[in-house]
Amino acid sequence: MHSNKIGTLYVVATPIGNLQDISLRAIEVLKKVDRVAAEDTRHAMQLLNHFSINKPTLSLHEFNERERVGVLLAYLQQQGESVALVSDAGTPLISDPGFLVVREAKAVGIPVVPVPGPCAAITALSVSGLATDRFIFEGFLPAKEEARRQRLTLLRHEKRTLIFYEAPHRLLDTLQSMSTVFGSQRKAVVARELTKVHESVLAMDLAALIAWFTSHPDQQRGEIVILVTGAEEEKQHAKEVIPKEALAILLEELPLKQAVALASKITGERKNVLYELALSMKGNA
Structure with missing residues (x-):
């Protein structure tokens, strides 16, 4: 049935581990929307069920986002439904799907409302002990070694704190690439399983991190954020002439x-x- 009312797209941040981190507003929004667009509907249902919320869900992941844009816009524009966009964990669109939907919704005048909350990158930065006044988020590095090193080489002289996400099975390879490009003495932090039972935040230089994780293979698992201290101010190529x-x-x-x-x-x-x-x-x- 066609509605004259245009719905609202809510971008809802959800817990990255500890369910108690969900905001009261996020629960309120999830209860009042008509539909939930989720990266993984099974994962979303666990969250919704935990808070006794019963809503129809629609999958929206990296492989179907382009084709789902039209479907979601129809719900919002033609049906007048309000939709909550959630990812598996944390803030949607941050190394997660949703950008195309948000961009197209805004382009056609659909209200897009943020419901802020957890984000693994910011959570890790806040407890890293590295500089927080200036930082850049690089998301996931390329999986292949050569491409990964090329990307890191572009960041070698970056003075801001660097933040990356990484898959567990690539942790050691990525740390090794960072050591090769940035130097083994560059200080870094590996934050794992933040807000969960086995949370750990390990700060060492890259050489020590490689050695530690090599000797603790059981720690190479879970959700991982790698932070690297920014490059020191470049030394002048020529010293001041006295x-x-x-x-x-x-x-x-x-x-x-x-x-x-x-x-x-x-x-x-x-x-x-x-x-x-x-x-x-x-x-x-």
């Missing part, structure tokens, strides 16, 4: 006046100052 040092070198090869003139050009120091300095150096030689 007038006295420049003069000492030039005086070995050139007459005094030429050495003074050239030293003035190199250092920006006044010639008369350098001349007096050169005379004193000559006198002490």
Whole structure:
């Protein structure tokens, strides 16, 4: 049945592990919407059932999002339904599907309302001990080693804290790639199973992390966030030229006046100052 009312698309953040982290508003929205679009409907049903919410669900994942956009827009525009968009865990669209739906909904004037809550990247950053004033989120790195190293190489001189997601079976390979590109002494953090029973946040340099996880294969599992400290300020390729040092070198090869003139050009120091300095150096030689 056609409705004159346009529905609202709610982007609802859900717990990343501990169900008690769901917000009161998220529960309220999930109870009042007509439908829930979920990355995995079976996973979503577990969440809904836990809070005694009975709503029809629709799958929306990376493999069907493009074709599901039209279906969802029809529910929102033509049927006037309100829809909650949820991912398996955390905030939708952050390394999860939903971007196409949100973009198209906004393009046709459908209200899109955020219902904020957990996000693994921010949760990990808050307890990492790394700088939090400036950071970048890179999501998942490429699975193949060469492509992964190429991506990391582009980030080698990035000064902001780097945040990545990674699959358990690629943890060691990724840490090794990071060590190769960033250097084994770069400080990093591996945050696992955040908000869950086996939560751990391990901060070491990359070499130590590789050694630790190699010797603890049972810890190479679960949901993983890797954080890497930003590169230090680049050291100047040439150290500051000190007038006295420049003069000492030039005086070995050139007459005094030429050495003074050239030293003035190199250092920006006044010639008369350098001349007096050169005379004193000559006198002490």
